[in-house]
């Protein structure tokens with residue numbers, strides 16, 4: 001199988017798998033228990049937290065282990081908006097966010113917050129000038145993803161935060177689910193207040209992730225109970241998942257440059273190949289993350305191409321496949337005003353460091369044959 005759907009999820013790294021088994025075998029105590037076994041397990045948990053904190057340039061008490069990107073995004077949106085609502089109730093969210101940000105923001109509208117949407121250009125990149133005119137004294141939160149999951153477009157976070165910091169007290173949240181492990185992601189590289197990471201996108205385990213806050217930033221809890229995770233996320237902390245998250249974060253971070261270069265080389269080889277077909281249109285902009293290529297074949301439905309490739313054991317997806325099996329037109333592609341004859345046919349190829357040039361070469365042959373059968377007009 002050639003698996004080019006790594007933005008939907010990745011294969012678990014063998015070291016992560018080993019860690020999961022080892023922690024479950026040796027440190028399965030409740031980390032909140034006061035006996036020695038509990039203490040030892042808690043020490044392991046805290047060292048996982050410190051490892052993530054060090055990589056993200058924050059302090060351990062600002063790293064919350066969550067169930068993944070969706071929960072981290074919800075915690076950031078609800079938690080920051082509610083914690084700092086005395087500053088104002090106006091929120092800016094880009095229109096190309098993942099549904100876990102969009103829907104959380106829409107929900108806040110029912111609770112007295114006003115949400116405005118940051119538009120994007122035809123490359124799917126937010127318009128910082130629009131932010132400049134939308135930002136108000138009562139803007140409490142701005143949420144913009146680092147890399148879009150459907151197109152790979154890199155968002156101008158540095159430019160955005162420079163402008164916000166010099167004009168306003170609004171907090172900045174970045175969904176870094178698609179950028180962590182591919183671009184530098186930490187509070188030194190990105191001058192923001194909250195960062196979301198999901199483990200299963202970086203060869204970690206599904207159902208785990210992180211919300212990290214910059215030092216001194218706080219969130220209101222969303223889950224109430226026994227007060228675990230500094231009172232922010234009650235419920236017995238799943239230590240094996242937390243330790244595996246730290247492991248996946250470390251592996252992705254240690255190899256970020258080598259991995260990014262490898263994926264860039266493979267995708268840069270594929271783009272001229274794909275665009276040599278007269279009916280293929282590139283959807284990903286030039287300023288894209290190294291692991292995502294979106295393209296469309298004119299007047300060919302995405303599903304048709306996906307099925308044809310699948311029959312040859314090549315796994316790819318439609319642009320937004322990480323969120324659901326929905327067939328409705330993607331909000332990201334609509335926001336980019338992709339023309340009608342291309343919008344239904346957008347395919348996303350997403351790579352990981354475990355993909356090889358050999359797979360790319362094989363893909364080219366298979367794609368050429370598939371295109372002989374299914375050609376757009």
Ligand SMILES: Cc1ncc(COP(=O)(O)O)c(C=O)c1O
Pocket residue numbers: 007067068069070071073098100145147148149175177178198199200207208209322323
């Ligand atoms: C940009 C982005 N944010 C958030 C998520 C949600 O992450 P998770 O699947 O861990 O809930 C995804 C993927 O589904 C994503 O691509």
